Amino acid sequence: MSSETGKILTTDGIPLEVSLKKAERKNKIKAFLLVAPLLLFLLITYIFPIGDMLMRSVDDKMVTEMLPKTFKSMEKWDGKELPPEEVFESFYLDFQKLVEEKRDGKLSTQLNYTKNGFKSILKKLRRKAKNFEEGNYKEQIMAVHKRWADVEYWRAIQRRAPAYTSQKYLKGIDMYKNEEGKIVSVEEDRRVHRILWLRTLEIAFFVTLLCFLMAYPIAHLLATLPMKYSNLLMICVLLPFWTSLLVRTASWMILLQQQGVVNDFFVMIGLVADDSRPEMMFNKTGTYVAMTQILLPFMVLPLYSVMKTISPSLMRAGKSLGGTPFVAFWKVYFPLTIPGIGAGCLLVFILAIGYYITPALVGGASGTLISNQIAFHMKSTLDWSFASAMGLMLLAGVLAIYWVYNKLVGVDNIKLG
Amino acid sequence: MALPKYTETRYRVWHYFYITICSCVFFFLIAPLFVIFPLSFNAEEFLSFSEGMKNLDPDAFSLRWYKDMIYGTKNPWGLAAKNSFIIAIFATLGSVILGTVAALGLSSRHMPYKGLIMATLISPMIVPLIISGVAIFFFMAKAGLAATHTGIVLAHIILGTPFVVITVTATLSGFDHSVTRAASSLGSDPVNTFMKITLPLILPGVISGGLFAFVTSFDEVVVVLFLAGLENTTIPIQMWTGLREQLSPTILAVATCLIILSTLILVTAELLRRRSERLRGINR
Numbered sequence: 296m297s298s299e300t301g302k303i304l305t306t307d308g309i310p311l312e313v314s315l316k317k318a319e320r321k322n323k324i325k326a327f328l329l330v331a332p333l334l335l336f337l338l339i340t341y342i343f344p345i346g347d348m349l350m351r352s353v354d355d356k357m358v359t360e361m362l363p364k365t366f367k368s369m370e371k372w373d374g375k376e377l378p379p380e381e382v383f384e385s386f387y388l389d390f391q392k393l394v395e396e397k398r399d400g401k402l403s404t405q406l407n408y409t410k411n412g413f414k415s416i417l418k419k420l421r422r423k424a425k426n427f428e429e430g431n432y433k434e435q436i437m438a439v440h441k442r443w444a445d446v447e448y449w450r451a452i453q454r455r456a457p458a459y460t461s462q463k464y465l466k467g468i469d470m471y472k473n474e475e476g477k478i479v480s481v482e483e484d485r486r487v488h489r490i491l492w493l494r495t496l497e498i499a500f501f502v503t504l505l506c507f508l509m510a511y512p513i514a515h516l517l518a519t520l521p522m523k524y525s526n527l528l529m530i531c532v533l534l535p536f537w538t539s540l541l542v543r544t545a546s547w548m549i550l551l552q553q554q555g556v557v558n559d560f561f562v563m564i565g566l567v568a569d570d571s572r573p574e575m576m577f578n579k580t581g582t583y584v585a586m587t588q589i590l591l592p593f594m595v596l597p598l599y600s601v602m603k604t605i606s607p608s609l610m611r612a613g614k615s616l617g618g619t620p621f622v623a624f625w626k627v628y629f630p631l632t633i634p635g636i637g638a639g640c641l642l643v644f645i646l647a648i649g650y651y652i653t654p655a656l657v658g659g660a661s662g663t664l665i666s667n668q669i670a671f672h673m674k675s676t677l678d679w680s681f682a683s684a685m686g687l688m689l690l691a692g693v694l695a696i697y698w699v700y701n702k703l704v705g706v707d708n709i710k711l712g
Numbered sequence: 713m714a715l716p717k718y719t720e721t722r723y724r725v726w727h728y729f730y731i732t733i734c735s736c737v738f739f740f741l742i743a744p745l746f747v748i749f750p751l752s753f754n755a756e757e758f759l760s761f762s763e764g765m766k767n768l769d770p771d772a773f774s775l776r777w778y779k780d781m782i783y784g785t786k787n788p789w790g791l792a793a794k795n796s797f798i799i800a801i802f803a804t805l806g807s808v809i810l811g812t813v814a815a816l817g818l819s820s821r822h823m824p825y826k827g828l829i830m831a832t833l834i835s836p837m838i839v840p841l842i843i844s845g846v847a848i849f850f851f852m853a854k855a856g857l858a859a860t861h862t863g864i865v866l867a868h869i870i871l872g873t874p875f876v877v878i879t880v881t882a883t884l885s886g887f888d889h890s891v892t893r894a895a896s897s898l899g900s901d902p903v904n905t906f907m908k909i910t911l912p913l914i915l916p917g918v919i920s921g922g923l924f925a926f927v928t929s930f931d932e933v934v935v936v937l938f939l940a941g942l943e944n945t946t947i948p949i950q951m952w953t954g955l956r957e958q959l960s961p962t963i964l965a966v967a968t969c970l971i972i973l974s975t976l977i978l979v980t981a982e983l984l985r986r987r988s989e990r991l992r993g994i995n996r
Contacts, residue, residue, distance in 0.1 A: 319822065322820070322822035323822045323823070323824055325817075325820070325822070326817045326818075326820035326822045326823040326824075327817065327823065327824065328817070329813050329814060329816050329817025329818075329820075330813075330814045330817035330818060330823070330829060330833075331817075332810055332813060332814070333810040333811065333813070333814035333833060333873060333877075334814070334829060334832065334833065336810060336869070336870075337832060337833065337835075337836070337870065337873070338832075339851075340848065340851050340866060340867075340870055341835070341836060341844070341847060341848065341851075341870050342832065342835070343851070344847035344848060344850045344851040345839075345843070345847045347847070347850050347851070348843075348846060348847055348850065351850070509737045509740070510737075512730060512733050512734050512737065513734050513737045513738060516730075516731075516734045528738060530742075530978070531738045531741050531742040532741060533978050533981075533982070534742065534745065534971075534974065534975065534978055535741055535742065535744075535745060536978075537927060537974040537975075537977055537978045537981070538745060538970070538971055538974040539930075539931045539948065539951075539967075539970045539974065540931055540933070540948075541931070541933065541948055541951040541952060541955065541967075542745070542748070542951075542967040542970050542971060542974075543744065543745070544955065545748070545951065545955055545959075545963060545964070545967055546744040546745060546747050546748050546967070547744060548955065548959065549747055549748070549751060549759050549760075549959075549964075550744055550747055552759070552760070554758075554760045555759075555760060556747055556760070556761070559760075559761075588740060588741065588744060591737075591740075591741055592741075620723060645838070645840070648840065649840020649841060649842055649843070651841065651842045651934050652933055652934065652952070655956075656952075656955050656956065666840065666842040669842050669843075669846065670842060670845075670934075670937075673845075673846060673849070673938065674937075674938075679846075679850075682846060683846060686842065686843040686846050686847075687843075689840060689842075689843060690839060690840070690843050693838070693839065693840060697838065
């Protein structure tokens with residue numbers, strides 16, 4: 296096509312190649328314009344805010360901006376002994392400005408995160424600082440409280456100088472940067488977050504396993520029964536699927552309570568005595584039972600849609616070639632269902648790992664998951680940057696699972712129902 | 713599933729064992745929903761079966777919790793139901809319009825970066841809800857839309873569009889594009905072609921995507937918990953508060969109504985699915 300003479304022209308004299316490319320580009324733009332509104336909407340309201348979470352989780356500008364002079368004069372300080380007069384003076388000036396702007400409370404909260412004990416000494420400093428004389432601030436500040444003469448506290452302030460920090464992420468896995476700047480774990484009995492991460496993984500794993508074990512036989516039954524029966528039984532799967540999550544959680548709360556139906560039944564068949572009814576709610580048992588039932592349809596549906604496509608003659612062929620039904624199942628049927636197993640397990644595991652409502656209602660203290668911790672920090676402690684950091688760690692985990700799944704099985708069309 | 717006469721005993725035993733297991737699982741799936749019905753008619757204030765109920769004594773049953781749900785003093789359900797429906801309807805409309813238009817673009821073979829864009833569009837479905845909740849809350853707080861209906865509707869559009877995109881692209885995958893070309897060659901403009909030709913053909917997919925979006929919005933609680941103020945309370949929020957604070961039988965009355973609603977939605981969705989399969993010629 297490239298030789299001058301062989302060029303094919305359209306009727307209006309433009310080379311065909313150019314004309315086609317133009318049409319192609321026009322089509323591309325047309326297709327893109329259709330997607331653009333939703334894409335733009337999601338970028339602004341959803342994707343960028345997730346980026347915003349990332350910024351928040353590492354952002355530590357608050358203290359940096361509150362004590363600009365202090366941090367400037369601290370640059371020359373080696374941190375070994377008490378800082379020089381210059382640092383004390385600039386700290387005093389910064390602090391007075393914050394008091395005027397009524398922002399000293401925020402500073403004390405922030406510094407208290409870094410080291411306990413700042414709250415009271417800042418309060419005291421605020422009261423005394425009104426009567427400070429000019430000059431020799433080091434003496435005057437140190438006289439306010441003996442902790443002001445402790446170099447540890449000045450080092451703690453210095454640690455807040457950088458505008459960005461990984462501190463929230465470290466806190467999320469129960470680690471912190473100690474005075475020497477080394478990353479170490481917190482004491483054994485304060486490692487709350489690691490327990491939560493492990494528990495979240497454990498519960499998600501076992502819920503997935505339970506769902507798989509329960510879903511496989513019924514998906515198989517649904518796929519092999521004649522239509523008129525399977526449609527009827529399918530309702531048992533689809534009705535819970537379409538029913539409000541809170542309704543299903545409520546029914547488990549009623550069933551599992553101490554005077555509930557399940558306990559009544561146990562007493563009736565003599566499994567437990569009437570006066571020693573086991574506690575089945577507000578602990579891990581409650582979380583397991585309720586989550587398994589709630590997530591079960593998400594396992595059944597992908598398995599069913601795969602099993603439906605497997606021809607029954609394959610099993611028959613396996614048997615006629617001399618395999619027992621079990622061998623035929625294991626060698627022929629089971630390998631064919633692996634895509635369904637993969638999709639179901641992925642779906643259930645990812646849903647389970649981010650579960651919030653059900654564990655919060657039936658989980659009690661020992662059955663709550665990482666999501667509950669995130670919500671707790673969003674709503675109660677208002678430590679939004681920590682909530683963001685934990686959320687992003689969870690998100691990274693979920694994306695990693697997707698990636699691995701994609702490598703192993705391949706994410707083809709996600710099927711709904 | 714009748715067994716042939718020549719089946720060996722061990723396979724017979726295995727078969728009955730398998731049927732038993734399946735029955736147990738089906739029971740486990742569906743039974744919890746049915747415990748709510750009788751208890752919502754409880755005459756007493758307890759959430760367990762009273763002696764009278766066990767003996768089927770008519771006096772042990774009453775409609776008092778349903779009355780309380782509708783006429784109760786200071787009761788939040790009326791406002792919550794109104795809010796829930798308003799939010800869900802607008803969120804569904806938004807999701808369906810944005811999602812369908814995007815799906816049309818996505819199923820065009822000229823679409824550049826298809827994989828990446830598809831991943832972005834369905835990401836709200838993949839990302840755990842709690843993270844979506846935090847991110848959306850940050851946006852709404854900045855935009856000044858926290859604790860407004862608009863904010864919640866926008867949030868639910870975000871969560872609902874992936875379902876519409878997926879169902880409509882699935883429907884379009886079996887769509888014969890020559891009919892739209894035929895329409896254009898007969899002089900129809902693109903909008904007219906869409907309204908007269910494409911839309912009627914993909915309507916089942918659009919509606920079932922819309923149903924998913926409606927249910928997602930109507931049942932959504934995690935994001936609303938972050939966003940809602942007192943004025944924007946919804947049914948899930950009220951249920952959440954009720955279940956956390958004190959479990960009153962009124963909640964069971966509401967739950968019964970919700971189960972009836974979900975049954976209706978299930979029937980509609982199933983009918984649509986069958987219709988669309990018939991249209992696409994998948995069903996035998």
